[in-house]
Amino acid sequence: MTIAPDDAQQSASHLYRTMRGFVQSMDDTLPGKFEITREGIVHDMMSPGGPHEVTAAHISRRLEKVMPDELLAHNGTPDVEDEPEGIMRHPDVMVIAWTDLDTEASVDPRSVIAAIEVVSRSNPDNDWVGKMRDYPLIGIPVFAVFDPRTGTGAVLTDIHSTPDGPRYATRKDFVYGEDVTIGEWTISTENLPRYRSR
Incomplete structure (x- = not known):
């Protein structure tokens, strides 16, 4: 059977809407967070509180001290969604203008100035692999990863085209204790918590 491009696009759109409905129905039912990637649904079993949430809160607070008042380092809802690409993600922190956050739907990823992720102990590849692939694809210009x-x-910055799709061209690594620049703003990484050995 041959699927015409329009049929394939409608089928992909239907599949995405089905996954989105499932994710929305599960959000308040199971712990962790659900996201949609090109490969399907990702369920990150992060535990509330602890180093993950404390790191996100520190990053948000430190950024807001150096950013202009019209911007926010937001670590709540809503999701960032690009339905044509079939991607719905939930950054741990996103730098965005207050006016762009004022929506009852998901946030347009092209309005996000920077997405920041704190690596989950349970699923580190979601941040280091999946989001590193998805964020340039949906047009987020700056992606910062903190790994407790x-x-x-x-x-990661400077989105450019590759045979596998848009990717970040520039990567600047850091270690906790150094200052780090995210977009136009530099913050300290001193005293960020680490995961304890199990």
Whole structure:
């Protein structure tokens, strides 16, 4: 059977809407967070509180001290969604203008100035692989990763075209204790918590 391009696009759109409905129905039912990637649904079993949430709160607060008042380092809802690409993600922190956050739907990823992720102990590949692939695809210009497992991180910028789709061209690695620049703003990474050994 041959599927015409329009049929394939409608089928992909239907599949995405089905996954989105499932994710919305599960959000308040199961712990962790659900996101949609090109490969399907990702369920990150992050535990509330602890180093993950404390790191996100520190990053948000430190950024807001150096950013202009019209911007926010937001670590709540809503999701960032690009339905044509079939991607719905939920950054741990997103730098966005207050006016662009004022929506009852998901946030347009092209309005996000920077997305920041704190690596989950349960699913580190979601941040280091999946989001590193998805965020340039949906047009987020700056992606910062903080990894409490290792006390390291990276800031990725400069989206460029590759045979596998848009990717970040520039990666600046850092270790906890150094200052890190995210977009136009530099913050300290001193005293960020680490995951304890199990």
